Amino acid sequence: MKKDSFLSIVIPVYNEEGNIELLTKGIEDALTDFKYEIIFIDDYSTDNTRQDVKNMKNPSVVLIEMKKNYGQSSALMAGIEYAHGDYIVTMDGDMQNDPSDIPMMMDVLQDGDYDVVTGIRQKRQDTLIRTFPSKIANYIIKKTTKLDIKDHGCALKIFTKETANELNLYGELHRFIALMAHMNGARLTEVKVKHHSRKFGVSKYGLGRTTKVINDLLLILFQRKYLQKPIYLFGNVGIFLFGLGSIFSVYLLIVKLMGNDIGNRPLLILSVLLILVGIQLFTIGIVTDLLMKTYYESQNKRPYNIRKITSIENE
Numbered sequence: 302m303k304k305d306s307f308l309s310i311v312i313p314v315y316n317e318e319g320n321i322e323l324l325t326k327g328i329e330d331a332l333t334d335f336k337y338e339i340i341f342i343d344d345y346s347t348d349n350t351r352q353d354v355k356n357m358k359n360p361s362v363v364l365i366e367m368k369k370n371y372g373q374s375s376a377l378m379a380g381i382e383y384a385h386g387d388y389i390v391t392m393d394g395d396m397q398n399d400p401s402d403i404p405m406m407m408d409v410l411q412d413g414d415y416d417v418v419t420g421i422r423q424k425r426q427d428t429l430i431r432t433f434p435s436k437i438a439n440y441i442i443k444k445t446t447k448l449d450i451k452d453h454g455c456a457l458k459i460f461t462k463e464t465a466n467e468l469n470l471y472g473e474l475h476r477f478i479a480l481m482a483h484m485n486g487a488r489l490t491e492v493k494v495k496h497h498s499r500k501f502g503v504s505k506y507g508l509g510r511t512t513k514v515i516n517d518l519l520l521i522l523f524q525r526k527y528l529q530k531p532i533y534l535f536g537n538v539g540i541f542l543f544g545l546g547s548i549f550s551v552y553l554l555i556v557k558l559m560g561n562d563i564g565n566r567p568l569l570i571l572s573v574l575l576i577l578v579g580i581q582l583f584t585i586g587i588v589t590d591l592l593m594k595t596y597y598e599s600q601n602k603r604p605y606n607i608r609k610i611t612s613i614e615n616e
Contacts, residue, residue, distance in 0.1 A: 543579025
């Protein structure tokens, strides 16, 4: 392990009164061999969370106060953008993650030449209301992507600075932060970590987030497969519907030529609808493709990320 590595511990908090001082003490005890900063991002708490951070008067602690409640993803991004460390550690502020796992995860990250190390919570101390949506998301991601991660919901993760800076978190995409890093080409691995029950405060998770998880996942999957070529999605579906409507129309034309009345047939309405929807989807694909071209060219973005460039000199 590189003991001279500088770590930025990024911790979004919302109404975590009672946890702040204990969590800070746990981090200090675990990272005696490291240089580090602890960044608390207060997402407009309504209790004494902000004051608890200020009362510690700890030179290693930084408090970022959000102007209103933006959500965990935005809070994470604010902390990552501020961070000065060579490595970014993310964790929750509810003390369910154990800071003593961080040195072990750093060993795995550096020895294995990984970009991200994420935790697998052992003996998870959560209710069914929290574990059920997580299991749904984990199953869908495993089946629809090549990323075999057992626990996407574990907040305890370590990123290289470059990998963390490439993340564009918004909405509630923090749940899929490992998947987003994978989509950017990061090398990931998992390790088993400890998990504790909440001592103070109330959980902010519930079954109501299940639909949000599915919606966010569908958005990410679209970005992963069709962001650079949306015409492949909209165009293919449009061509299929247009072709199906055309087949129905040809069939109805033959029926009409045979002397039968087709004016009252529902199939006529369906065939016209399929043709129109097919044309619309194909047109949407073309327009979206042009928008993506403008998106990349106007901001000088590149549709690829380079991990490393090594110059091999001749001996």
